[in-house]
Amino acid sequence: MDWSYIFAVMVTSAFGLQAIVFGLAAIGINVQFGYTGLLNFGQAAFMAVGGYAVAVTVVELNMSFWWGVVFGLIGAVILALLLGVPTLRLRADYLAIVTIAAAEIIRLILRSVTFKDFFGGSDGKQAFADGFFAMNFLPPDADLRIGPAVVNESQLFTYIVGWSLVALACLVVWLLVRSPWGRVVKGIREDEDAVRSLGKNVFVYKMQALVLGGLFGALAGFITAVGAQNVNPDSFKTDATFFAYAILILGGAARVFGPVLGTVIFWALFQGTDVFLRQAIDAGVPIVSLMDGTQAAVLRVMLVGLGLMLLMIYRPQGILGDRRELALDAR
Amino acid sequence: MPDNASTPAAMSRHEEAMRILADVPREPGVPKPDPILVADHVTRSFGGLKAVDVSHVEIQRGSITALVGPNGAGKTTFFNLLTGFDTPDTGSWLFNGKDLAGVPSYRVARMGMVRTFQLTKALSKMTVIDNMRLGATHQVGERMLQALLGLWRGQEKTVTAQADELLARFKLLEKREDFAGSLSGGQRKLLEMARSLMTDPTMVMLDEPMAGVNPALTQSLLEHIKGLREQGMTVLFVEHDMDVVRDISDWVIVMAQGSVIAEGPPGEVMRNEAVISAYLGGHHDKALTDSGVSFTEEASGT
Amino acid sequence: MHRRVTAALGAVLVALVALLAFANPAAADGERIGGQLENRVDGKKTPVEGVVITVTGNGFEGSATSGPDGKWEVPVPALGNYDVTIDVSTLPEGVALTEEDKVTIEQVPVKPPLFNGLKTVTFPLGQSTATTTSVWEQAAQLTVSGLEFGLLIALGALGLSIIYGTTGLVNFAHGEIITFGALSTWVLNAGLGLNFFLAAIGGLLLSAAFGWLNNAALWRPLRKRGTGLIAMMIVSIGLALFLRNLFQFFVGGDKKSYTEYAGLAGMSIGPVSVTPTDIGIFITAILALVATVLVLSKSRLGKATRAVSDNPSLAAGAGINVERVITFVWVIGAALAGLGGMLLGFTQQVSFQMGFQILLLVFAAVTLGGLGTIAGAIFGSLVVGLFIQLTTLIVPTELKNVGALLVLIVILLVRPYGLLGRRERIG
Structure with missing residues (x-):
């Protein structure tokens, strides 16, 4: 058992690509669900819109990376409007069902043979990130070594950009939630009729929250696309949304840094468990070695599900949250 | 009453309303000299049951009008319709001369007609002062961009000062930083009323303001309602308790089975034959009651 | 109470592992x-x-x-x-x-x-594309397969809908009950070598027991703690993730078939050809749905169920044992879902994610018909099934679900209370 390797993996995972991507996605869900009470179960769709916008703009439209970013952000706004208009006037569970359905619609279209020429089918799209890495200011040999793990300069650049976006997103959320705007959405989360009776256009606030959260989702999509230098329909499955929910609830919903803390801990544990289990299997540890590698990977997701249940039951406020304030157990 | 005598201004507003309404005929749907609200042919049915069927009603400006009636008479549904929280099948109504039919609830509130709820909607997971601040209208900080740029701090001070003033008036100032959920039922009613005043209304619609309030607070609530009239606001309130109605209202509108069956000053209305039989012969109302009750529960649960 | 929930969760885990352990016999020699x-x-x-x-x-x-x-x-x-x-x-x-x-x-x-x-x-x-039939023949064939698929969706949708109606829970783990029905039948049939019909009966009983367990071990304790509906919805997502991966852990990711039924010759009825399996699916699904509807409309427990759906506190006040009704609903709902999964195992093969893949269509059907209504769930399912199959005349097969899900969104736009729902239910 190589503990230093396991530790190195945990550290690099805690601050690595996935942590950034899911941190941003969870910040978006925090705006929507944590503060406003909107159940967006289609965050994966917003991520897909961001990622594919960059890929398709560069590869198929031969335009620059930045146009891809612009299209991705516009696409996320349009998607939020399309989902919000029919559902934001209805009960909370309708938004949940429609957003999860929309995410699946988008994924099915992206991976379809019919649109393969444009979206690349189940193989996805590659070779679009040059415009992004052209901005890399780090010297070519700027590798970061954490024990046995090496982070090369491209990865390092992606992480720097990614964590900057996380910081920016946190700043935006922090500024908003302590303002009168934040007061209104928190009111909506608890009782939208009360807020309505005070002359606030509840629909507009919900829509703003949905759009803003969707934009953070699109940012997550950009980072996963350039970081992996690949977009693939299957990285935007419904499970991605549910992982982001688990991260948010772990860190603490309705807390500015809840999603950030959640993502760091989640990915350290998630990847740490993976390496640990694989090493245990190789080392022939009793019981554990009855599993194979696939089963170990499946076991991790099983534990995510179990963790989400237990958190929701015993500590719905997560690590940072305040149970009194949290409206999760309302209704 | 002795304490009324000690405030001559209060007497004058009340007396003025009484004087104006003195010549108004005591019949359902009667025109008023200076109506702030005029409703025509407002109907709403639930699965074949007509919960509300009001052909004509007017509310006198500057008065306290009580809306009474047996359980399930359609009072709350009528309230919901007037304030845009429910959509009528037919009907139109003018508030301050402006047509309100089809206007969404938030805009009704912005136009100066603010309401409270039968089941109090104090936002229990917010502090008392934040509940109050939420009530203020035209806050620049409630717009996303301005909120991001922090352009709201100046106005926040004004809003907070206004909120503190109202909290002091409603004797809630020492609860300022507490979560609203920690207040008693009566204090929540007070908070909800104070919060509604933050919107600077011209007409206040109170849905059973006395429900669930302990007797010690009842008198204070009544004084606050009278105070609204003294400030020139019009009050329409739903109430069951006839003593309360007699004590504070200038005019009473009685509803039964969805329609207005009688109108008049409190003392006279309570001797009205139709009213007495509606209250006593509540047999026909059973079906209506169920529909009315279940509706309000669903509406408030959303 | 905390300890109770933990103990209950543990019990679910142990029961599942015990059941699924059968599915993992040591590899026989001669791969x-x-x-x-x-x-x-x-x-x-x-x-x-x-x-x-x-x-x-x-x-x-x-x-x-x-x-x-x-x-x-x-x-x-x-x-x-x-x-x-x-x-x-x-x-x-x-x-x-x-x-x-x-x-x-x-x-x-x-x-x-x-x-x-x-x-x-x-x-x-x-x-092969070389031989083609006329559009009308295709339409007739697709109508039959659409009705068949719709009936299978209905088995899932009815359970989801009555559970929602009585408890308010939007259960995202309902798909895993569907999977459970198919997998447990497959384990009994292919794993333990039982005759298919015995295995099917066993699978049905196990599904009903699984529904009972779900309620008794998880949802009832949560209701007693006063957990909110949205919190419960998120718990159900956790449960779905957990169960789906638990299934995959034990039976693997590939698709499986039941033994002993396969390879039956088809027959033609007019332009439509069906297999005995199809006929079996039709008969079983229709019988199950009719029986459930009869039970819900005629029996005392069924009437109590509808009373609880209408107004739980009123029903409790009228002397109805609400928890007993909910237990009944879970058992019936899970049995129906399990049956649906078992039958789906014929048309789509058995896999750990079959229920998850059909769950959105079940949701679409229930929403289409009107959340919480019995007739709506069945009607919505048939509409979804027919729609999915018939649109393949125009839309590529791989995108057939896209159309159905889009229709769901459009329906919500014009009739948020569903095709058969009542307007007031939305509040």
Whole structure:
């Protein structure tokens, strides 16, 4: 058992690509669900819109990376409007069902043979990130070594950009939630009729929250696309949304840094468990070695599900949250 | 009453309303000299049951009008319709001369007609002062961009000062930083009323303001309602308790089975034959009651 | 109460592991790669004989020819990964791979858990585009398969809907109950070698018990704690993730078939051809739905169920034991869902994610019909099933679910209370 390797993996995972991507996605869900009470179960769709916008703009439209970013952000706004208009006037569970359905619609279209020429089918799209890495200011040999793990300069650049976006997103959320705007959405989360009776256009606030959260989702999509230098329909499955929910609830919903803390801990544990289990299997540890590698990977997701249940039951406020304030157990 | 005598201004507003309404005929749907609200042919049915069927009603400006009636008479549904929280099948109504039919609830509130709820909607997971601040209208900080740029701090001070003033008036100032959920039922009613005043209304619609309030607070609530009239606001309130109605209202509108069956000053209305039989012969109302009750529960649960 | 929930969760875990442990017998000696070639045309399956299949890998090459029942098997020397290739030139005329580029399935893992050492590989075969039928014949055939699919969705939707109606829970783990029905039947049938009908009855009973367990171990304690509906919805997502991966952990990611039923010849009724399996599915599903509707409308417990759906506190006040009704609803709902999954196992094969894949369609059906209404759930399901199948006349098959989900969104826009729902229910 190589503990230093396991530790190195945990550290690099805690601050690595996935942590950034899911941190941003969870910040978006925090705006929507944590503060406003909107159940967006289609965050994966917003991520897909961001990622594919960059890929398709560069590869198929031969335009620059930045146009891809612009299209991705516009696409996320349009998607939020399309989902919000029919559902934001209805009960909370309708938004949940429609957003999860929309995410699946988008994924099915992206991976379809019919649109393969444009979206690349189940193989996805590659070779679009040059415009992004052209901005890399780090010297070519700027590798970061954490024990046995090496982070090369491209990865390092992606992480720097990614964590900057996380910081920016946190700043935006922090500024908003302590303002009168934040007061209104928190009111909506608890009782939208009360807020309505005070002359606030509840629909507009919900829509703003949905759009803003969707934009953070699109940012997550950009980072996963350039970081992996690949977009693939299957990285935007419904499970991605549910992982982001688990991260948010772990860190603490309705807390500015809840999603950030959640993502760091989640990915350290998630990847740490993976390496640990694989090493245990190789080392022939009793019981554990009855599993194979696939089963170990499946076991991790099983534990995510179990963790989400237990958190929701015993500590719905997560690590940072305040149970009194949290409206999760309302209704 | 002795304490009324000690405030001559209060007497004058009340007396003025009484004087104006003195010549108004005591019949359902009667025109008023200076109506702030005029409703025509407002109907709403639930699965074949007509919960509300009001052909004509007017509310006198500057008065306290009580809306009474047996359980399930359609009072709350009528309230919901007037304030845009429910959509009528037919009907139109003018508030301050402006047509309100089809206007969404938030805009009704912005136009100066603010309401409270039968089941109090104090936002229990917010502090008392934040509940109050939420009530203020035209806050620049409630717009996303301005909120991001922090352009709201100046106005926040004004809003907070206004909120503190109202909290002091409603004797809630020492609860300022507490979560609203920690207040008693009566204090929540007070908070909800104070919060509604933050919107600077011209007409206040109170849905059973006395429900669930302990007797010690009842008198204070009544004084606050009278105070609204003294400030020139019009009050329409739903109430069951006839003593309360007699004590504070200038005019009473009685509803039964969805329609207005009688109108008049409190003392006279309570001797009205139709009213007495509606209250006593509540047999026909059973079906209506169920529909009315279940509706309000669903509406408030959303 | 905390301890109770934990204990209950533990009990679920132990029960599931105990059940699924059967599914993981030690690999028998003599590992083989094998399968059954069936030409599937409009839901009718016929075995395909005389097709050559080659297995290569780990320095080994072997081949087999499919028999009269369409079955083929190639023994492999050792555990490991193999490439499996079908020789398309040996396919009979008019038969083709439904996915033309899937001539070779690469890196097929032969490793435990395997049943009797057999690793199943499927080459989906269908009508080659050379022979075509008229649009009307296709439409007739698709109507039948749409109704069939709709009935299967209805079995899931009815359960989801009555559970929602009585408890308010939008259960995202309902798909896993569907999967459970299919998997438990498959374990009893293919794993323990039971006759299919016995296995099916066993699967049905296990599904009902699983529903009871879900409620008793998780949802009832949560209701007692006063957990909010949205919190419960998120718990159900956690449960769905957990169960789906638990299933995969024990039975693996590949698709499986029941034994003993396959390869029955189809018959033609007018322009429509159906197999005895299809007829069996129709009869079973209709009987189950009719029986459930009768029970819900006629029996005392059924009437109590509707009373609880209308107004739980009023029902409790009227002396109805609400918890007993909810237990009943969970058992019935899970049995229906399990039955749906079991029947779905015929048309789509059995896999750990079959229920998850159909869950959104079940949601669409329930929403379409109107959340919480019985007739709405069935009606919505038939609409969704028919819609999905009939749109394949215009839309590529791979996108057929897209249309149904889009319709869901459009319906919500114009009739948020569903096609059969009442306007007031939305509040």
